[in-house]
Amino acid sequence: MIAWLLVIVTLSGLGIAIEYQFAALPTEMSYHVMTALQLVAILLAVLLIFGFVSSLAIRGIGRLIRPRLLRSYTLFLGWNLLRSQQTTVTWRFRIGRWLDSFLPSEERLKVDGAWTALAGSGALAAVNLLPKWLPPTTTGGEAFLDFLCLSAAGIGVLCMLRTLLVGAALVGFITRQGPIQGDPPNRQRIAVTLPNFISMVGVGIGVWALIMVMSVMSGFEKDLRSKILATNAHVLVTPGKDILPEDVPTANGFTDLLRDIDGVTTVSPFLEEEAMISSPFNTSVNLTIRGIEPNGGTAKELATKLMLGDMEALATPAPRAPLKPTQDLSSTHFPGDGDLVMPPMPSPGNHSSATTPAPSEGVVLGSELADSLRVSMGSEVRLISMDGEIGPTGIRPRARTFRVIGIFQTGMYEFDLKLAYISRSAAQRFFRSPLEANRVEVRLSDPSNPRTTTHRIAQNLPEGMLVQDWQELNRNLFSALKLEKIAMFLVLGFIVLVASFNILASLAMLIQEKAKEIAILKSMGATNQGVMGVFLMLGLFLGLIGAFCGTLLGVACCVLIETVGVPLPAEYYIPTIPVDIHTTEVAAAAFSALLICLIATLYPSIAASRLHPVEGLRNE
């Protein structure tokens, strides 16, 4: 065990050192070398980790089932056919005299190995840390630093090579100088046969990939859901097509009707309309304007996502910057409520004038929208409603100036680009809406299960009102995510399927090889079912250990990614790769791998059970 650890530590140390050294060379050559080295490192790491974990699993499972092994010959034979002592014997070779001198004494192998590994890791770490600790101040200092780094690298590589040697001696791959003793009589069955190991690694990699991809996808889904739930209504109430405006309750009416329903935490009526927005620098179409109560639930929720500003400013119109006396008002003054003419945009910096216009209402913009408009706190923007009046030149849009009093960030690009909040009263005036509120945002104490509360809400409202929960509102999005997840599960499941063919092939070969032994078993009274059971057990053990290793590594990697945090580029809008481990998904991955392995084992097992004993004995 310690030997495996030493080998893993050594190779990791070497890998890191090489990576650091090559990363410093920004040439095409170093890129290709790095890619090749990374591939080799991944391959080696997978084999080593699986070697280590499978060896651990075999020992663990072996200890667990040892008392039960002798109760059933199918279990006993299946378990022992899985393992082999051959691996250690065939790979063993004697080292030369000069290498022998590098090895510590037999008793100190583990201790010396551990110290050497530690020293090697330290030396290799020093190669990268020395330039930070001792920044060269003189010309001579640079050369001295180079010398120190090279020495440390040399010591590190030598230590690591010695650790590898000690590890190999501990595992038994190499033996010391001395008279050849012959095979020791009580060898430990520490390994599995090579075909079994390959099959196991295949299954393990499949399960590993399945768990990681499923968990990352679940992480993205969870992140998306939490952002939708934090920004949008858990239950949205809208007036239907058939309801008359006079039948739609007022804002307070909605609150009175819904606030006492069990499961409802906040009721926030608001007015939502589509509009355009423009700044002196840019224009954005397809904007959703929400007119909210400055002290309501939505405002409080939004306050938590504010990067800049204050939601209280939404209630009080800010005084506008005075205009210059010489400035033509028609070209600089943003028309107020009711103006039907779109004046030309002012140039930036024209707001430091002596003339004081009417105070402007506040607007809270999403961060992406603010960026695209190139506005910041205190800037003025113009909202343009497409619902204008018909004039001699066609529909004349209605426009009004608002002052940016806050910038929010939800973490959802779509929301941050397409949403703006103003006060409900300002929205009602601007859109000339006959309704106080055309939407009601209802938040629930348990948004994960909104069906019952949604039903109660619908019962409390007048007929004709449309009540939809967040699952219904985002059905297409979550259906697509679910479909994508199923597709990924199936695609990655093919890795396990391919691995199961590996098991099928190796078992079929094993059965050909063991025809004589099968015949002997039958001559001793083993039934056809018993022989079938032996090979089923072998397949089951392969699948079990492979799935166990894969699950262990998959969950460990997910936990590592979650804990350490793998940064994502800014354009993904999520700082680190999100991971959400679902027990059911992990169990599904492991169980499906096990099932596929069992199915793959069926054919060779049946073939083994049908082998005629005389044929097996005759093929001597």
Next chain:
Amino acid sequence: MNDAPLVEVRGLSKTYVMPERSLTVLDSVDLTIGKAEMISLEGQSGVGKSTFLHLLGTLDTPTTGSIHFEGRDVLTMPPTELAHFRNRAIGFIFQFHHLLPEFTALENVMMPALIGRISGAEAEKMAAHLLDRVGLGDRIHHRPSELSGGEQQRVAIARALMRSPRLVLADEPTGNLDQYTSQEIHQLLVELNEETGITFLIATHNHALASRMKRHLRVESSRIIETPTAGGPA
């Protein structure tokens, strides 16, 4: 039923049908084997000694004829019952010992008991005792590859006796051994026959071994004939 002979073979024939012709190896063989007998079965290579042993051991089925074991017709038994019968009543010793290479001597000997659902501890005790009896008490944890040919055959003998069968079928048990080791194995088989009362039917080319048996059979022209002496005429 106890008065019935151990094995009673009547009209036993075995014909191998091949695409071009058929080959009759055994033709209308009649034979009765009693309890605690020590019988040699001789004949040239390829005359059908092994086939006869396989038929008696129910590893193969005859073309015609019947085999009664202590009065029971074994050929009418369903496969699972036949497997149990083999486990309880028959022991096999092969020329090339046929030990399972992955297992130690002890585990190999335990195997018939494990197949017969004897508990592990009891099987281990019995196997250790039998290995001690055949002179391998100090080699029980060795694998077949770590044992000599003679030792491997002793393990195979111990394995054949593990379930205290009524009949042991040995197919040239010393065919692969040197003269000295063969004599040791002969001696062991005779001793075991006397000690346990188990019937031994031993196919062999070794006249020395055959001459130590009380009864001699010979396969000749697809028939089994009784001879007064080992290798002698009918």
